[in-house]
Amino acid sequence: MHVPDGFINAPVSVAAGVAAAGAVAVCLRGARRELTESGPFTGAERAAPLAGLVAAFIFAVQMLNFPVAAGTSGHLLGGALAAILVGPHTGVLCLTVVLLTQSLLFADGGLTALGVNITIMGVVTVLVAYxxxxxxLAVLPRGRRTVSATTLIAAFVSVPASAAAFTLLYAIGGTTDVPIGKVLAAMVGVxxxxxxxxxxxxxxxxxxVLAVRPDLVYGARGLAAPLRLRVDGRLVDTAAATTVTARTPDTAPAPTLTPAPARSPRTVWWAGLxxxxxxxxxxxxxxxxSPDGLEKVAADQxxxxxxxxxxxxDSPLADYGVGDIANARLSGGLAGVIGVGATxxxxxGVCYAVVRRRRKTAARLPDAV
Known part of the structure; x- marks a missing residue:
């Protein structure tokens, strides 16, 4: 659903750009909390790479257009995925990075329409889905199956919501006089x-991710009770990590419990990459x-x-290919790898800067008082 230049007039494009910039500014502030609050990866050295990985994964999956009805294709938007994995504010930042990379390096999504794309593909999808x-989750039973079911529903609804948001912008600032009712029906339908x-x-x-590291899913934090083990007649959280003092037949001291170090997400990061x-x-x-949903509707209408x-x-990576390489498979594959790396x-880098800024702000608080 990458909107090209020319679909939306300049005033509305500028207004959408201002709105997108404001949303990103708010999300930079919110992401500081999401990336540093209690969890398994509160440090910049852990939080930033995981958030960057989510952005790179969304970039990769967006390259995989899948066929839908009537010669039309679609691809992942990723708002729900990002919001549930790393939080809504960080999710908007991830989508913004993806859209910037696609527009600047691969000529996918117009430069003047960048604010429009961030608004409808980043902000709207994240807000609706999350x-x-x-x-x-607030009304359904707690559990992993509930998280999976609500994820499916939230992601599904976010896509037609994004299509409706585009139609609204087109109704206000579209450059062609077309029946908006037909555009809305076609956009939402496909x-x-x-x-x-x-x-x-x-x-x-x-x-x-839930199957191997449920602690890394932002949206599932606190939904599952910790696994507990019985040690000398007492139930202890496995998260507390039991280090039991050695005992002899004559003495049976109470177990000594020491906090376990947070499990490194390195394995998940490498597997995701x-x-x-x-x-x-x-x-x-x-x-x-096949043309994607917006391209198909634009042609039909x-x-x-x-x-x-x-x-x-004229960029060397335009249209997801390396210009000097004639082999289409190699050209597209190399462009994809470059895109993943850049994203x-x-x-x-963005998330690392967010975390570092929060640390510096917190360090200055005692002096300010």
Missing amino acids: GIFRAL HLLIGIGEGVITMLTVGA ATALVLAGGVSFYASA GFDAKAAEHAAA IVVGS
């Missing part, structure tokens, strides 16, 4: 189908070549001719 996710794929992909990804590289560098070659050439159309570096 709002539904938390609302359902994106309901795309939303099914979004829901399934998001549910499977969150479920995979490898998966992103395989998807972007290899599997993306087999993605559907007659406003596709308003799309302007991207300012970075994870920028995403990790």
